Amino acid sequence: MVTRTTGPGLRERKKDQTRHALRETAAGLFAERGFLQTTVADIAAAANVSERTFFRYFDSKEALLLPDSAELFARIEEAFLARPAHEDPLRAACAALGDAASYFATSSLTALAHPLGEVREHARAGLSRQVADFEERLTELVRERIPPDLPDADLEAAVIANCALSAARAVLRTLRNRREAGLQVDPENLLPRAFDILLGIGDASR
Known part of the structure; x- marks a missing residue:
């Protein structure tokens, strides 16, 4: 007897594809037009779905500003x-x-690199909560790489995790500031540059 793949698995994959398509479509429109100038109708049309379908996946367009934290x-x-x-x-x-x-x-998440005036406060607050939660997990991972008998190992792990994530947040802040000033931005190279600066500080202190 041939075992067939059950329907729910396929449905879940299609739902994931639709959710991902809405996120990518929204990211492109936010980057091109700005958050406030982009409507739910715009996003749904660009993703080839109805507004009703959009609201099956997201409560609002603000929800699209928050990445899928579990996957990320x-x-x-x-x-x-x-x-x-x-x-x-x-x-x-x-x-x-x-x-x-x-x-x-x-x-x-790239939308958060746009001027703060274009991003709703509760979306930024939600992202801050997500980052804070992940900071705890990253601290645990870093702690596993530090000898357990090292003095203040817990503090060192927390500082390392916080510094790495702070560098990423600094990139978003810098992108927003440069865009507000009308300067050209190169987001692809800013994150590696931020980490080079951070690591350089660490090397200089030794």
């Missing part, structure tokens, strides 16, 4: 665990975030 942070965690065991924890954390940068670029 899983990518970063996977990249961190794949780093060489002997690698310095700070370098490993920076490299893991850098490896996930391509996902940042294709998610609606």
